[in-house]
Amino acid sequence: MPVRQTIVGISSPRELEDALRAAYYLADEELATAAYLALALGKPLLLEGAPGVGKTEAAKAIAGVLGRTLLRLQCYEGIDAAAALYEWNFPRQMLALRQQSDAAITLDIYRDEFLIERPMLACLRRPQETMLLIDEIDRSDHEFEAFLLEFLSDFQISIPERGTIRAYERPVVILTSNRTRELHEALRRRCVYHWIDYPTADREMRIIMMRASGVSERAARAVVTAVGRLRREPLAKLPGIAEAVEWAEAATLLNEQGARWPEAFKRSLGVVLKDEDDLVHIAPRIDAILNEAQA
Amino acid sequence: MTDATADATGPIAHFLRFTALLRGSGFAVAPEQTMAWLAAIELLGPRELGDIRRSARATLAPPPERFAEFDALFDAHFLGAIVPGLEGEPSDEEPMRAAEDSAIGPQPEFADETRESGAEATTAERLFARRFTPGDESEKLRRFARLLPRRVPLRRGYRWRSANAGLGTDTRRMFRDAMRQAGEFFRLRQRRRRLRQRRIVVLIDVSGSMKERTQAHLAFTHALVRAADSVEVFTMGTRLTRITRPLRLRNREQALATASLLVADWDGGTRIGDALDAYLAVPRFAALARGAALVVLSDGLERGDPSAMADAVARFARLCWRIIWLTPLAADPGFEARTAGMVAARPYLDRLADGGSIDSICANVLDLATENLGNEKAA
Helix, strand or coil: CCCCCCECCECCHHHHHHHHHHCCCCCCHHHHHHHHHHHHHCCCEEEEECCCCCHHHHHHHHHHHHCCEEEEEECCCCCCHHHHCEEECHHHHHHHHHHCCCCCCCCCCCCHHHEEECHHHHHHHCCCCEEEEEECHHHCCHHHHHHHHHHHHHCEEEECCCEEEECCCCCEEEEEECCCCCCCHHHHHHCEEEEECCCCHHHHHHHHHHHCCCCCHHHHHHHHHHHHHHHCCCCCCCCCHHHHHHHHHHHHHHHHCCCCHHHHHHHCHHHCCCCHHHHHHHHHHHHHHHHHHHC | CHHHHHHCCCCHHHHHHHHHHHHHCCCCCCHHHHHHHHHHHHHHCCCCHHHHHHHHHHHHCCCHHHHHHHHHHHHHHHCCCCCCCCCCCCCCCCCCCEECCCCCCCCCCCCCCHHHHCCEECCCCEECCCCCCCCCCHHHHHHHHHHHHHHCCEEEEEEEEEECCCCEECHHHHHHHHHHCCCCCCCCCEEEEEEEECCEEEEEECCHHHCCCHHHHHHHHHHHHHHCCCEEEEEECCCEEECHHHHCCCCHHHHHHHHHHHCCCCCCCCCHHHHHHHHHHCHHHHHHHCCCEEEEECCCCCCCCHHHHHHHHHHHHHHCCEEEEEEHHHHCCCCCCCCHHHHHHHHHCCEEEECCCHHHHHHHHHCCCCHHHHHHHCC
């Protein structure tokens, strides 16, 4: 198994954790270990977790630490090769043909200049400078998943007009999934896996203090407690970390403009709960939750 | 594989025994994952047990809902902690097994009256074979089989094909033509996504409470298997049995008789949650449900733990494209999900409808592909 001992000077999970913190991402020990192993073993990293726990943020932070360009491929139902791999630039091909209509036989319209790179091809061609993020893979169809399986094991693709293109080094690939459906076992097997859970209250507070500007420690603690309570409610959309940060910021802003504390939280509730049913469900108990959080 | 790991000596043997233990407990661990884990341990030092545990979690990838179990096994193996249930204490309930229909070989003779008397009856399960006679529903089923091919649920394929009237121009093909025609475009070529049939998976409840209907259900699935390209049929009672293969026989009487020989748990108790778990525990069966339309023919009267049934249905909901649950109880217009199991499973179902007669089952299956079905889940 090919092993890279150090990656841009990082030779242990601990060091990666520190580097990520410098990139404003607080990773726990498990995530740092999984990410470090993925980089060192040259395997893709699969991050699963509920929406809003910071999967995409983690990928961005890792790209930042590695100093690589992030190529993001957002998956959706019906995603096809033209969106993921490459496409021919047909208008330019046509213009080129028209300009030299007599010499059409000698003109090669399948040259590089007519090829539009999509994220997966771009990553194969420049594996040292780029990092591929395949986001929300659970949204794609299972054909795309099967194709990805092939891509992730060989890191090569073939273009009928051009032949096979292969990465000269194993690229860094991160996949994320919201687990709305289960991924194929074979795909999980090829990856280093990490399940990102909602952060502990302590860690979430440090995230808020780091991410949000001008939020007092007391407000941050109240937000963390209240959000923790909300996550235990049967809501359609549970508040993620980004929502918690935004809530702390919004409430602080309202407070500076003169709103009193519990009131400031309550008025900015729309930042956390973005579903009418959830708001109705929580309305009778919101005062109790906020008072408890303030205490 | 297991033999080799047991024989291995040296420091890695202890780690290999752990992966063997995981496999024994129903975790899927591939050799490449074991290799990745060993490489990871070497890479990390390791300085403490936490490193080994974290690298095991990252490379062996246990599913999140089994983290606790995974950790318990890890503690047992590396720390010598005692795990309840690992000592092999005798359990009073036989674990659910999944039976395979390819093992049909030695007993092709059916229509044998003596089997009935030779049935073994145990306290927990009543296992005996049953004979089927074709019912009088033939005409309805023939009509169903005629209508089905045009109304099966479809999914878009990954590849495109050229078409006379499509959704977009097949530009790539036009350029290939143009190359041959001195750069001129003569014909507009179009393309569309290839459509394929979604697999339909049918689970038939053969427990005692559904006794009256199993025969009609089997006749229905026979028609379904014959009419659609991709169908899988399982029966569930106290165990789970795949009966797709015998149902492919053309002659209905023969197909049903062969299928009924395979099923050993007619009219026993109902352990729906366990049967669904047994289905999901076989990776190949679980793969059949991926992206499929799931049809469950059951009254949902669960004798086991209702939350286990809800958990299993939730897992199916993540695997399947749609789930419809057809219960004979819903023939009553005032029907509502009342049993604990059904109430807990209801949010994951796309439709809970009448399965009381062949007519209603056929109508519901023909409606699988209609659009409004997806909206019912929210209601």
